[in-house]
Amino acid sequence: MKHSIQSYSPAADGITPDTAIFQQAIDRIAAQGGGTLTVEPGRYLLGGLLLPSNFCLQLEAGAELIVSGDYEQFAQATTISMAELSHRAFLYAYQQRNITICGQGKIMGNADAYFSAEPDDQGYRLPAQHRPRIVVFEDCEHVRLCDFTIEHAPMW
Secondary structure, rough: OOOEEHOOOOEEEEEEOOOOHHEEEEEEHHHHOEEEEEEEOOEEEEEOOOOOOOOEEEEEOOOOEEOOOOOOHHHHHEEEEEEEEEEEEEEEOOOOOOEEEEEEEEOOHHHHHEEEOOOOOOOOEEEEEOOOEEEEEEOOEEEEEEEOEEOHHHHH
16 A cells, blocks of 8 residues: 655655654554555655565655754664664664665765764864664565665765
């Protein structure tokens, strides 16, 4: 079954957080046994999202998921594994199966929010101590990623 994020009335302005609206839509799809969440064109500012089994996140052309610059916005997507000193993710699933992220849309990682503004003497911009990874699947099966773009990830 397909669900449109627009039916949940997100701000889609790239400024107002839409995390709760997205998670509500995802949770409703999970409660129905699975389905597709279609994300229409717009700019959606988001913190961490938990992805369930039997779920497809379809990003239409013109849809931009913008990663929040506030690390605390990823608390619900705390991972089992740690990379450097970070244990949070933007899109996260644990022990799930049959997950797809697809479409012509983009995930804008907002990396500038997680690195020093000025480079050091060697031209290196120091990363923040804590920064979210974009996509983390732990102990998951049958995961499919296709066609979408990720730009300016703060960490992989």
